[in-house]
Amino acid sequence: MTKPRKGTQKGFISAGHCGKPGSATVGFNRRPQGTVQAATFPGDDFSWVAVNNDWKPHALIGNDTAGTIHVYGARQAIVGASACLSGSGVAINWHCGTIQQHDVDITYPQGVVNHLTRTSACGSPGNSGGSVISINQAQGVVSGGSGNCDLAGFTYIQPVRKILSAYDLTLMISDVEPLVSTGTCGGYPTTLTGTLKSAQFVYQPRNRYYHAAVSGDHYGCLETTPGSDFDLYLQKQTGSGWVTVASSDSSNPFEELRYRGTPGDYRYLVLASNGTGPYTLGYTTP
Known part of the structure; x- marks a missing residue:
């Protein structure tokens, strides 16, 4: 449920079929959360909920x-x-x-x-x-x-x-400064290089993973040669396998991502969506 505000009133938006205007909502802890202000369904399928003072939405x-x-x-x-x-x-x-x-x-x-x-x-x-x-x-x-x-x-x-x-x-927009693309992955504490053909992929670091012992931000940066399109995905290990938790997959030869996560095992997937050539992956761990 995406978090918007109307003037100074904060809240979130949802599907219109989830509740009629005037309906009360509760949070994950089953305590009162807010009230549906407006809803449309069918034709459109959206609504917005104003939350009470016990709840503070975040971007x-x-x-x-x-x-x-x-x-x-x-x-x-x-x-x-x-x-x-x-x-x-x-x-x-x-x-x-x-x-x-x-x-x-x-x-x-x-x-x-x-x-x-x-x-x-x-x-x-x-x-x-x-x-x-x-x-x-x-x-x-x-x-x-x-x-x-x-x-x-x-x-x-x-x-x-x-x-x-x-x-x-x-x-609502995050007040954490977004990553500033520099066009280069130099300066990262860990830097790995390789070469991929179109449609190939590889897991890094070195077909294994790294362990984050504490919660915090993961930063990843991927660059390849102009004219190629390589994409970057951050995955976290769960009980059932690996889940993609963040991605950067533009059509440019430069990708960058940030993810705030909990302790666990992580790996990067580097995919050559289009083009063949060398790449550089730089990343930091919490």
Whole structure:
């Protein structure tokens, strides 16, 4: 649930089918949280909730690995860009995929919802209203989906910018300074190099992982030759395997990411999306 404010009133946005205007909401601890101020469904599928003084929203999106992603804006991601959703539910609450299509109309039993975005990120029961982010840009909230995470699933999201405009809301932006791209990965305490052919990938460091003993920020930087497109993904080990917790996958030959996480084992995935050549990976650990 992405965190906006209206004037000085803080709150969050969610799916419109999750509650009617005037409905009370409760937090993760089951204590009173706020009240639904407005909701639209069908046609659109969005709502906004004003929280009480016991709750302080932050410009962060959490995932099931107990880490957080800073939100720096609401720029719409292009088709093919990464998309990760976070939401409550009965299964793992953090799923990643890609943007597949914009301006999709979907027919629900209650009626048609227009201009949704389809992603290949699978959903779980109870994910409706969950936040969706592409790298550090808010994309919207989960409206619905098909399939599940055991099979090939996908989700439809209500774009965030339409919600902000409809209710005259302002998206909260992280007050942590974003990474400043320098175009070079020099100066990092750990630097690794290699060469990849198009469509190849490698795990770093050296097909293994590194251990973070304390909570804190992970910084990663990837550069390759001009004309090539290499992407960078940070993964964390969970009980069931590895989960991508942060990514930088622009079409440029330079990628950079930041992730605040808890103690555990981490690794980087370097993917040659297009082009062949050498790369340099630099990173820091908490």
